[in-house]
Amino acid sequence: MDTYTHVSEGEGNQNTGSIKNKFNKKKKIFRNKALVKVSYIPEKISNIVHRDDVIDKLQDCLLDVSDNLSPNNIIIYGKMGTGKTVVTSLVLKDLQEVANENGIKLTILNVNCEGLSDNGVLGMINNALIYEIDGKIKDTIGNSMSRNSINLKKYYNKLDGLLIIVLDEIDKIKNPNIINQLMRTISTKNQQPPCLIMITNNINFKDYLAGHTKSVMAENEIQFNPYDAEQISDILKARAKEAFYPNVLAEMVIPLCAALAAQEHGDARKAMNLVLKSGEVAEIKGKETIEEEDVREANEIIEIDRITEIVKTLPTQSKVVLYSIILLRSKGREGKNVTTGEMYNVYRQLCHHLDIDILTQRRVTDLVSELDMLGLINSIVMHKGRYGRMKEVSLSIPFENTRKILLEDYRLRSLEDFKASVFNKMFSEF
């Protein structure tokens, strides 16, 4: 496969390799690349398409601010790439402006909960609050829970006016009870409680809240539905108009990107990334237009990147399990299905070779299930009558690529010489 080298042949003119040549060619595709980057946030809410209903609803939920009242808490649901974060931040930006114009004091804090501990969330809110009040930047969140709580109370009392706290990816925190704690900590008799806007892609998030936490929160709920292919098409068109030079995109590029992204629950971010990558593929080839083949190639690159990331971050044991499947599917055994029994035997040999713990078969079946869920392998339960019940596994990702990625792990590197001859000898011993 040739997915990593996009240098097309047959254009070997005398200028190949000259940076000037590359520079000039490069300019022909993107007019403003930033617009199709995933991180791009439009300036105005009016730039957002197909989200009128939720924008409307969110605005309504926040209207209490006009009466100088703290709005009720809000939970925003929606899968990845449905525009939750962007819509929220733009609506709040507008709200802040309107509040300023009307002399209403309003503070908005943004905290992304991903990767934070429960206490970390409190700490981040704390720091954001301190920054708003004193303008001091604190880069540590390492206070104890109790100290964070005390500080939070202290600074919230100092705060003049309304407070809205946006908790993005709130499902990532381990203990949802923290929300209750936050409300308890921060609410005082002579002050209005803050408004929490909780953003999550987990539809069951509310169920995780304990009963009393749930009752504390008289919340509004807003659901962001996935985009369909047509809507993604519109979003892409709007951005592509500015992002690319005229006539760069072949007619079917956008519908194809939209269709590919819509297959996976209407993720607009994925679609945007695909357009970007397609442009880059065409750019590297030195082309002036983006065509279907570039999109397909870009899609493949994205997929390989995704798989690489997953495989790289697998625990060692899972890597060894995966490697034993690869071994069993390699030389001399093409077409033969791998059964869990065989696989477990090879796995044990590999562990022995690597000098690492050998897990029980029970545990390994769980690892196999996990690999299946990650989409790295396919497994089907087979009933072979007298010959028992077992799973047949096969790799659902590129063979050689995966092997290379696995061997990059220093703990598995010594498997490199564990090839056919050794393997065949070993296998004949079973």
Added chain:
DNA sequence: CCTCCACCGGAACGTGAGGAGT
């Protein structure tokens, strides 16, 4: 029709790491 293979997968339990509270 019954047996029995060779593993599946649920349940309960053990263990060590790490964080919170004192």
Added chain:
DNA sequence: ACTCCTCACGTTCCGGTGGAGG
């Protein structure tokens, strides 16, 4: 420094499972 608690990761135990072969 200490206890307590939670959680991830593993193990042990054991009741299934569907069809080939007797």
